[in-house]
Amino acid sequence: MAQVLEFKLPDLGEGLTGAEIVRWLVQVGDVVAVDQPVVEVETAKAMVDVPCPYAGVVTARFGEEGTELPVGAPLLTVAVGAPAPTDETEGSGNVLVGYGTSQAPARRRRVRPGESVPAVPVEPVSANGRATVQEVPEGPVPVISPLVRRLARENGLDLRELHGSGPDGLILRADVEYALRAAAARGRTAVPSAEPHTHPAPAPSAPVPPAPAPVRSSAPPSGIRVPLKGVRGAVADKLSRSRREIPDATCWVDADATELMRARTAMNGAGGPKISLLALLARICTAALARYPELNSTVDMEAREVVQLDHVHLGFAAQTERGLVVPVVRDAHARDAESLTAEFARLTEAARAGTLTPAELTGGTFTLNNYGVFGVDGSTPIINHPEAAMLGVGRIIPKPWVHEGELAVRQVVELSLTFDHRVCDGGTAGGFLRHVADCVEQPAVLLRTL
Template identity: 55%
Template structure:
């Protein structure tokens, strides 16, 4: 007999740990080389993990919800077959190439050398409300038992948010048919179960009036939330930022978009966000000092040769900023398609880590939350972030007369090391002029 311990592999992009979302195998199962054995969640994405061994599973080194460090045991396989000689190094190099290319094929099952294995367990929250009888056992309860296995017939759920949402609504996940890729149960399936299964969802009782609806909870700062916290803390600690803002009449912007779409087929209709992104890039071409970063170790300001545009997106896992590489080479039609597909993939938690790094400038549309203004935190190590609020009808003086126009507020947070207020204000004013008069930007689109 030959027992092989498979360590949690290198997930790339500097990621050092992952949470186990779901086991695809149980003790006693026979597995083959490159079979998917588990899904794990890193600080940036949900990732399927294949195994490089063949044989029988004799131990799973963690339960759903546990956090494992890269390089610590994940599963032990008993058998005599492993990946052919040379396949592991070749596969690892293939992974590296695919990671750099952003192919999405981010794991082939082979890791690199790391420090001694260490296991960290999730700290359960307190005062959790009782589950309804028909709901599945909540994740914390499941982790308190001795079993580390998930039966093969378990519902295909990746997101803890989806599990908690089903629990709060008293929905039996095993009765749902997932509409996500590969039959995964997604948030929409829980929010609209009748569309998939005809389930009747009980309407939760209204909370009792008055005080007493708060209870103490301790929520582990881990995964994506921890990654966001670390990056924002680094930004505040290292970047001497300043923010400037201006009110903008976006009436002509909306009319221009309508005019553009009248001349396009339905499949090529441009989104407002894509038009704003194109105008952002046009303004950046006049103020390239904002498309930059600071190399502290070398004492240099780096002005990038292309615009890799980050687009802030709220997802069930939290805030992520997927990056559109070489956005300056794309038309508004192309940007619409790429932004739409990228944000949808990010919301499903399927973007590879390489797609969430390498940005040179970030656009944040916080208007979707119904707010007018913000002082957004710069996405370190970038030098600036541009935000746009909701567009609403408001009184405005135009040509000396009071009228009602479509107004929005735009704001720019910038790194004061890369430029002074004059350049930042000049960029923001030019961008605002482009929003108010898109025709003026045609020469730079």
């Protein structure tokens, strides 16, 4: 006889207390294998797949897509011992988000293969407006990303009524936006217009009633309302706390980056893996922190102490479709430029795919913010609480510069340092920033720290 086991939302670690169901990957009646992902959830740190520790048949799901569940709440129940294509019946224990499974997910199969799936005729809408009526079965809808699914959900749009313009009917963001615009246009044209011939017009001598006085409404203003939750909500909370607690100050300096760019070109021309500019800036940053360790610290206000940290876990700002995230390069001070390049590339790709684990998004001690990629020169960023400082790097562009006593066109960059004034004064902050600028202008200065 099959035993029904309950799988609860696991402890996600790093202080996370809950998650939002983004997409169910299984349905009631599906056969699942050990460690097969069964639901995609969004925490305040990342978008992750939750693997099921049991093998069997899904008998119940708890929570619709868009529902927020606390840690420990039931996710689904599985009948263990029911007919399944695998002999595995015991749990693996791999229920923590971020811990992977070495097995490929089992192919989804219904317990009752003879059952027909009901279908309903709908009027799909596509980006080109040429869609025709078709049968759409129940079940998961092919969507290019969870962001598109969320956009549809928050605007009350049924994805089953859309016909995707992507490959194999994949629903793209453009399809959802087109459908929302079409729905808005239909709403405007549905407003009944005045019919002058329905009711007789008043006599010419009839007095015209005065216009009613404007009435003040207490209703909230209209417009698009975007919930502050998930990653966006976590960022909002952290930035608000930083502004409340940290008395920050910013200093900046222009630097001639011509020699740094030439050094990078020479490195990449010598063969081997290419070195990124961000990796060189990170190497300069860790060298400066070794000289000015006050900036690699945090403030413990309860103990009224400044805690200088032994390791540099370097965060870097990465812009994704889900918003700004700050992945962390562990032990950046112990890595060379090649290792830093590889780790930056790995974390950036994971950030764009939404697969960063909570551990990869927390524990930073200092942040490097390359806002030059947005085409801007300077910024006064908000410190990533509970860190004590952030180095900002603007775009590197040709500018007139006095070089060796003569006016020349050089590659110039603006550097800025935003720091917690509780951990140091302007002299320390200025010394750190000046050392960074010296290394940018003369990369050979780094040889002292190698």
